[in-house]
Amino acid sequence: xxxxILIIDSTLRDGSHAMSHQFTAQNISDYAKGAELAGTKIxxxxxxxxxxxxxxxxxxxxxSDKKMLTTAKKELTKTKLAVLxxxxxxxxxxxxxxAISYGIDxxxxxxxxxxxxxxKQHIQYGLNKGLEVYGVLMMSHMISxxxxxxxxxxxxxYGVKGxxxxxxxxxxxxxxxxxxxxxLVKGLKIEVGFHAHNNLGLAIANSLTAIKAGATILDVTSRxxxxxxxxxxxxxxxxxxxxxxxxxxxxxxxxxxxxxxxxAKLMKHPQVINNVTLTSGLAGVFSGFAPHxxxxxxxxxxxxxxxxxxxxxxxxxxxxxxxxxxxxxxxKQKKDLKENNCNIESLQ
Amino acid sequence: xxxxxxxxxxxxxxxxxxxxGCDLLIKINRSKVLKCNRFIGQxxxxxxxxxxxxxxxxxxxxxxxxxxxxxxxxxxxxxATSADAHKIHAPILKKLNKFTIDMTPSRIGKMCVPYLNLDxxxxxxxxxxxxxxxxxxxxxxxxxxxxxxETKYVEIVSSISSKSAGIGTRNNIDEYTQTxxxxxxxxxxxxxxxxxIILNPAEPPILMHNTIFAQIENPNIAKLEKxxxxxxxxxxxxxxxxxxxxxxxxxxxxxxxxxxVTGQGDFLPIYAGNLDIINCAAITVAENYAKxxxxx
Numbered sequence: 145x146x147x148x149i150l151i152i153d154s155t156l157r158d159g160s161h162a163m164s165h166q167f168t169a170q171n172i173s174d175y176a177k178g179a180e181l182a183g184t185k186i187x188x189x190x191x192x193x194x195x196x197x198x199x200x201x202x203x204x205x206x207x208s209d210k211k212m213l214t215t216a217k218k219e220l221t222k223t224k225l226a227v228l229x230x231x232x233x234x235x236x237x238x239x240x241x242x243a244i245s246y247g248i249d250x251x252x253x254x255x256x257x258x259x260x261x262x263x264k265q266h267i268q269y270g271l272n273k274g275l276e277v278y279g280v281l282m283m284s285h286m287i288s289x290x291x292x293x294x295x296x297x298x299x300x301x302y303g304v305k306g307x308x309x310x311x312x313x314x315x316x317x318x319x320x321x322x323x324x325x326x327x328l329v330k331g332l333k334i335e336v337g338f339h340a341h342n343n344l345g346l347a348i349a350n351s352l353t354a355i356k357a358g359a360t361i362l363d364v365t366s367r368x369x370x371x372x373x374x375x376x377x378x379x380x381x382x383x384x385x386x387x388x389x390x391x392x393x394x395x396x397x398x399x400x401x402x403x404x405x406x407x408a409k410l411m412k413h414p415q416v417i418n419n420v421t422l423t424s425g426l427a428g429v430f431s432g433f434a435p436h437x438x439x440x441x442x443x444x445x446x447x448x449x450x451x452x453x454x455x456x457x458x459x460x461x462x463x464x465x466x467x468x469x470x471x472x473x474x475x476k477q478k479k480d481l482k483e484n485n486c487n488i489e490s491l492q
Numbered sequence: 493x494x495x496x497x498x499x500x501x502x503x504x505x506x507x508x509x510x511x512x513g514c515d516l517l518i519k520i521n522r523s524k525v526l527k528c529n530r531f532i533g534q535x536x537x538x539x540x541x542x543x544x545x546x547x548x549x550x551x552x553x554x555x556x557x558x559x560x561x562x563x564x565x566x567x568x569x570x571x572a573t574s575a576d577a578h579k580i581h582a583p584i585l586k587k588l589n590k591f592t593i594d595m596t597p598s599r600i601g602k603m604c605v606p607y608l609n610l611d612x613x614x615x616x617x618x619x620x621x622x623x624x625x626x627x628x629x630x631x632x633x634x635x636x637x638x639x640x641x642e643t644k645y646v647e648i649v650s651s652i653s654s655k656s657a658g659i660g661t662r663n664n665i666d667e668y669t670q671t672x673x674x675x676x677x678x679x680x681x682x683x684x685x686x687x688x689i690i691l692n693p694a695e696p697p698i699l700m701h702n703t704i705f706a707q708i709e710n711p712n713i714a715k716l717e718k719x720x721x722x723x724x725x726x727x728x729x730x731x732x733x734x735x736x737x738x739x740x741x742x743x744x745x746x747x748x749x750x751x752x753v754t755g756q757g758d759f760l761p762i763y764a765g766n767l768d769i770i771n772c773a774a775i776t777v778a779e780n781y782a783k784x785x786x787x788x
Contacts, residue, residue, distance in 0.1 A: 199686055200647045200705040200746050232689035235670040258654060258693040262665040286693075443743065459694035466649050466703040469748065470738065 148391045149355060152252075152308075152337070152363040153179055153378060154188045155407065156216065157228055159369035161192035161432050162415065165205040169215045172207075174406050175366070176219035182398035186250055188226040188363075189216045192371060192432055194254065195227050195243055196234025201465050202432070209239065213246040224276070226250035231262045236269050244273055254280035254310070256461045257287050260295040267302040278361075279304040280339070283461055285315040285428055289327035296328050296336075306335030306361050311350065312432075314343025314373055314425040321353040329358030337361025340376040342368060343425025345417055347376040352384065366399070367407040367415060372424050372431025374415035379403045423449040427456030436465050440472035450475055501527035502782035505565060507556060507581065508572030509533030509540025511658040512595050515759035515767040516570055516774065517544055525779045530565045532558045556581050563588050567786055568778050571595060574660045575667045582618055591781050592618040593774050597664055597671035606776045607631045607727055608679055614781050623668050624766035625650030625687060626675040627773050628702045628734070628751055633680030635723045636706050636740075636747070639716050645707040646682035648672070651690040653697030656764035665689065682706075700753040700765035701737075705746045716740045720749060731772045732756065733765055 156175055160167055172189065179187045189212050191197040191205045198205035205212070209227075217225050225248050229240060240251065251270035253263045263279060270277040279299030284292055296307040309324060316324075321338065328336045338354035338361070340347040351362050364381055368374035379399040385392055420434050429452050437455075441448035454471045504526050506513045513531070520528045531544035536553040544551045550565075552558035559569065569590045571578050575598040582600045585592045594601050601618030604610070605627055613619045621627065629648045637643055650672070661668060669689050676685035692698050717740055727734045733754035740749050753765030760767060 196686075199688060200645075200707070200744075201649050201688055201703070231665045232669055232691070235666050235673075237670055238673075256691065256693065259662075259691050261659070261662045262691065264663065265666045439744070459692075461690065461692050461694075464649075464651055464690055464692065466651075466748075466750070467701075469743070470750070473738070 147360060148393070149385065150185055150335070150361045151378070151382070151392050151394060152186045152188060152226070152361060153184045153365070154339070154363050154375070155365040155369055155378070157188040157190050157194070158192060158371060158375055159365050159407070160190070160205070161371035162369050162374065163410070163412065164435065165191050165198065165203045167206065167212070169207060169211060171410050172212055172215045173219055175402065176216040178398065178402035178406055180220050180223045182395045182402060183393055184223045186224045186226050187216065187220065188228055188252065189213055190227050193230060193233060195229045196239040197230065210242065210246060213243060213248065217247040224249035226252055228252045228254055228280070229266055230254045231266050236266065240266065240269060244275070249276060250278070251275045252278045252280055254282050257281040257284045257292060257295060260298040263299060264302045267299065267304055271303045277304050278337070279307045280310055281307065282310045283312045283430060284309040284324065285311055285313055285320065286459070289324045292324055293327050293331045296332055300332050300334050304334060306337055307332065308337035308339055308361055308363055310339040310363070311341050312430050313428045314341030314347070314421070314431055315428040316340070316346065316350050318346065318349055318353045321350045322357045325354045325357035325359050335360045337363060339363035341370065341425070341431050342373040342375065342417060343421050343431065347374070348380060348384065351376045351381055355390065367403045367411065369407055369411065369415060370431070372434045373417045373421035420448050420452070423452045427452045429455045429460065433465060433468065436468050440468045444472040444476040446472055446475040446479060501525060502568060502786045503527055503529035503566040504568040504570065504778060505530035505532060505559060506570045506572060507532045507559070508595070508660070509538045509544070510572065510660050511656065511760060511764070511767055512660070512771065513570070513572040514540045514543060515764070516572060516771050517547070517549065518758040519771055519775055521547065523775065523779060525782050526568070526775070530558060530562070556584055559588065559590070560584065567591060568593065568781065570774060570778070572660075575664045586617060589617070593777055594618060594620045595770060595774060596660070597623050597667040599667070599671055599674070603675055603679055604773070604777060605630050605679055606730060606773050607723070608634055610777065610780060613777060614784055619777060621770050621774050622675045623672045624652065624700065624770045625672045625689060625702060626679070627769045628700070628753055629704050630675055630679040631723050631727055632704050632720060632749055632751065633676055633682055633706075635719050636704070636716065637681040639719055640706070640708045640711060643682060643706050643708050645684040646676050646680060647686040647688070647705045648676060649688045649690065649703040651692050651698065651701045652766045653700070653763050654691045654693040655697050656700070656760055656766050657691050697761070697763040699763050700769070702751040702753070704749045704751070707745070708747050711740070711742050711747050713740055713742060716747070730776045731769050733762070733768055
């Protein structure tokens with residue numbers, strides 16, 4: 145394979161989930177410096193759910209968007225600074241306009257995979273302001289290749305440079321990647337990308353499958369730092385691509401150093417697949433739910449896996465973290481009822 | 493022979509034949525005070541206009557021009573188009589001296605939530621119904637702020653089914669989010685606010701669900717519970733499907749209240765409580781305006 149692959153580094157965005165959105169200015173500054181040295185093309189910075197997403201619902205960031213973006217910007221010259229925005233979380237006036245003044249170069253506008261027509265305003269605003277704009281379809285395991293293409297075509301019509309499918313729940317099997325990515329590559333005139341999660345241990349495999357199917361953008365994180373079981377691990381992917389003779393123009397040793405010397409040191413715990421994140425991938429629930437589910441499970445004394453399975457049945461989408469408490473109280477009531485019934489039976 | 497005086501109904505017009513406009517029409521057809529004398533769209537083949545015709549309503553596909561041409565067709569206009577279109581319509585309707593109820597998040601007129609400021613709004617010529625999320629949450633926020641004026645920050649998460657969000661809402665999602673957030677401060681009284689809007693495509697569609705979070709140091713749960721229940725009872729008088737489903741509870745250093753709104757199943761099935769809440773509120777405003785200024 146001879147083509148060039150664009151690697152988007154989301155360590156300081158998706159990685160923020162694994163840090164409960166508590167990246168410090170030092171963390172951001174160190175990593176941005178490292179990313180610049182490694183030859184990173186695009187570095188995404190911010191709350192795990194993007195601009196304006198710091199909230200009681202999703203978790204509050206330690207730093208403001210302004211502080212995070214200006215801190216990163218100081219360290220970047222060749223590397224483009226990017227933000228993610230999900231319409232419904234942030235607005236043009238309160239979030240995008242200020243972000244432009246902090247020096248962003250790239251705007252990534254994301255929606256749930258069936259709702260692409262809520263991204264039009266923000267995509268067109270970004271384009272008018274001269275930004276490089278990409279579209280993202282989140283939780284893309286939930287609908288068929290045909291329906292995904294229809295949604296991606298809308299984003300193409302609005303003017304994005306590329307469309308990235310996010311496997312936000314880490315629920316894709318490789319054959320799903322092949323089917324969905326090839327359908328987009330065939331049906332679109334713009335670039336196609338993939339963002340993997342590792343809940344089923346397939347983040348690297350799925351990213352490679354995406355390239356084989358024609359994707360030219362991969363959205364990844366250093367050391368796999370990210371929501372749930374984490375993402376496709378940047379330095380591992382870069383090593384494999386080098387072995388496969390696929391060009392990325394990244395400095396592999398630098399990427400390894402960033403992972404080992406910066407990210408590994410700030411991580412609270414290694415990025416692993418555990419009972420909760422595995423069940424989350426199986427149930428097709430947004431990876432970012434995991435910490436909230438664990439909290440609710442402890443508080444209401446129910447099994448976190450039961451909460452996830454129930455959430456999967458309800459087909460909740462990213463941003464509906466409030467439903468976790470609803471489900472946990474429901475499971476608790478069900479459990480109490482069962483225990484009460486047992487007591488009554490044993491009395492008879 | 494009836495002893496009752498036959499009350500002359502006030503003529504109203506609806507511009508916009510999408511989900512909001514159609515649901516308004518069906519509800520207004522039940523009103524004892526209002527009569528829809530024009531149902532106006534911009535595409536003669538739209539499903540909305542066909543439905544209105546089948547109900548025997550006068551229709552037009554000439555948008556705002558219909559009212560310019562026939563200014564006497566109505567005293568009250570409901571504008572259910574889009575924020576951008578309302579910016580064009582507002583000065584025209586003002587000149588024609590029509591009491592205008594803006595269903596879009598344009599923010600031109602005074603923000604109105606009947607439970608909070610109905611009387612003040614009746615003195616205006618253009619009132620803005622904010623958003624469905626704003627209608628559902630600001631009364632509760634205002635109640636929380638009364639009990640705990642020291643509350644630092646309020647956030648709402650409004651989840652609606654994808655099917656109930658028409659193209660107008662989608663094209664205006666940015667104004668929708670911003671206007672809801674602003675209403676939490678302006679009408680709810682919170683010093684700092686945030687609104688998160690989620691469109692959920694799940695099948696069968698989810699009921700409209702609203703979560704209110706408030707940052708309060710030591711909440712008086714008993715008092716909040718009492719006051720919030722009183723507020724809910726008042727709102728149920730004009731929105732029957734409005735229901736408190738959780739809380740107030742205090743967890744993770746935040747006060748949480750959840751509200752679900754079940755629709756009456758008029759134009760869209762009952763999941764579309766978001767249509768009901770904004771439309772019932774708007775009709776309450778129109779009926780009160782008509783009773784106060786027009787029917788006497």
